[in-house]
Amino acid sequence: MNLKQLAKELNLSISAVSKALRDSHEISPATKKAVLAKAKELNYQVNPFASGLRKQKSKTIAVIIPEVVNDFFGPVINGIESIAQEKGYHVLIYLTHEVEQKEVAIINLLQNGRVDGVMISISAQTSDTTHLEALKEKGIPLVFFDRIVERINAPKVITDDYNSGAVATNHLIENGCQRIAFVSLPNKLTITQKRMNGYLDALKNIHIKKDNSLILFCNGDEHKDKDLIRNLLKRKDRPDGIFASVEKLAIITYEVCEELNLNIPADVKVICFSNLKTAGLLNPSLTTITQPAFEIGREAASILFKLIEKKGHHFLLEKTTINSKLIKRISTEKTSGEK
């Protein structure tokens, strides 16, 4: 069913029907009513390819993330989808699996008008960002969330990473930790850097200086990351507190502690950036810095749609910060023997 057939049924020209469907003032109310009725009757739907080709608009956005199986990115997608559904947009999902090469390939696929805008949280391994700059150069609206690229001039939605890093570290200090390890993704990522800076400054405040042997940069490969963390916790001078910068690393830490028979929180206290639904049900329950993931998704999507709709306006190019919150649970509690 297309416009041509519909027009024939109605004894009207194709353009009249097209205009009637889009409620043009050039068409009389009576005709409009007739067209709408017939269109409904015959279940006419606009062909998105013809329409997209003509209007140079896709009504589609792309979301590029490292992974879906994740209690942060899941709710983010949820937030994005909720706004997209409101606005009548479609959502394409692409996963980089933390591989820079895949990210580049995906971005290159999107240069030809397939989407009206792109939202991305970059892969942990991305260091070169020319692919992202090229996309911006083409005039395709781009919004970063969480894992941003500082130097690219595009809207960014993030949490207060520096501050949260300090809060988490202080929480461990308050509960008696002296040797606090920072376990994290590669330090190319701005979230890693900021969270680490918060951690370092919190330590500096109590006159502890940076100890590189307590700072671990993982890379997203589960097995390798587990080895790194196992080595850290096997050391004689092992840390008494672990601050994990992402969810996955906290889970690995729990697994390793079980393996090595280390008690949380007596032997090691653990705090983590995490949106795990089950954080409160873990053994022991996990103290988290929780990001408002759904809201980040909604906010980032809203900004993207503003950008798409009012192209050329630059007043939106700022950073939006949504605060995380500390949820204290057992994994960082003082145990009876402690001062």
Added chain:
Amino acid sequence: MNLKQLAKELNLSISAVSKALRDSHEISPATKKAVLAKAKELNYQVNPFASGLRKQKSKTIAVIIPEVVNDFFGPVINGIESIAQEKGYHVLIYLTHEVEQKEVAIINLLQNGRVDGVMISISAQTSDTTHLEALKEKGIPLVFFDRIVERINAPKVITDDYNSGAVATNHLIENGCQRIAFVSLPNKLTITQKRMNGYLDALKNIHIKKDNSLILFCNGDEHKDKDLIRNLLKRKDRPDGIFASVEKLAIITYEVCEELNLNIPADVKVICFSNLKTAGLLNPSLTTITQPAFEIGREAASILFKLIEKKGHHFLLEKTTINSKLIKRISTEKTSGEK
């Protein structure tokens, strides 16, 4: 950059360039080489709308699921995406949030050629399925996974739900449970029915007959579901075993048990269909029937692509069953006082 401009740069006709890019035998090797080089130089990309319009192909599939924040659907998407990326397809995501009305609206959006195929796990509240039949009628390839519609003649990828239901129930029986509750989604869903039949037959085997007060049909609304489960566990004749048919309900069960100060597994044993990464780290660790979610995604996507590529062939219209497995953990263990 389009074919016209590229052709002008090369002093060739548009069709020659088009054919060269698609490696047609009508074009000489020398010309092909020149075209490819120029296309790369100028970063030419085929316009997906023009191409889609002309070829009546979108190179896109739709995935319709109830939610993303879920350790089952997450890995499924992962599996789907991995196959789609291999095949050069794009993946549109739509969430129904368990609302039938949304599912209908989404399906209606897909009737106009936007996608070459659809994969769906239906909402828990879907009872009328004419929207899905209409989609099939239009000739758009459709594959069901996990939450299927039995009566629609389309490929289905599922797990051995009946058998797993029996295995889970037997496991509880073996560990001493006598009053086993079945906590589940609405019984419209075939997965609910089959899992329940497995449960009922396992009970019948030991001569326990169906007790409707021990069978709970939740509906996906977290608050209401929690109330239902709370009421179940507050009763004097509360069950000593709970078999939850989906992950979310097991988490709620854990929360309610904590709230009511019921010890798992001493007071109630809990088993659940679940893909929680953290099942082993929960307090207590949760015994699960785990579905091979990633493989389900890959398998369902593979079948969909076969269907897309060899349209009209009917040899693929079968059901594919991939087995789940029981992972025994503490939540169902016999406690010291038990026989």
Added chain:
DNA sequence: AAAAATTACTAAAACGTTGTAGTAAATAAA
């Protein structure tokens, strides 16, 4: 009552591909 403006349409040209039909020139077959 003539000129101007408005109403309610139609015709036709894009948008960027792809594939069919056509065509010179070169090569092979009769």
Added chain:
DNA sequence: TTTATTTACTACAACGTTTTAGTAATTTTT
């Protein structure tokens, strides 16, 4: 040597919309 075939292209008509530029007919203004 003439005819048939192959090679390497070009021209052009789709695909289904949207939009600009018309145009009769009607209504309003002067």
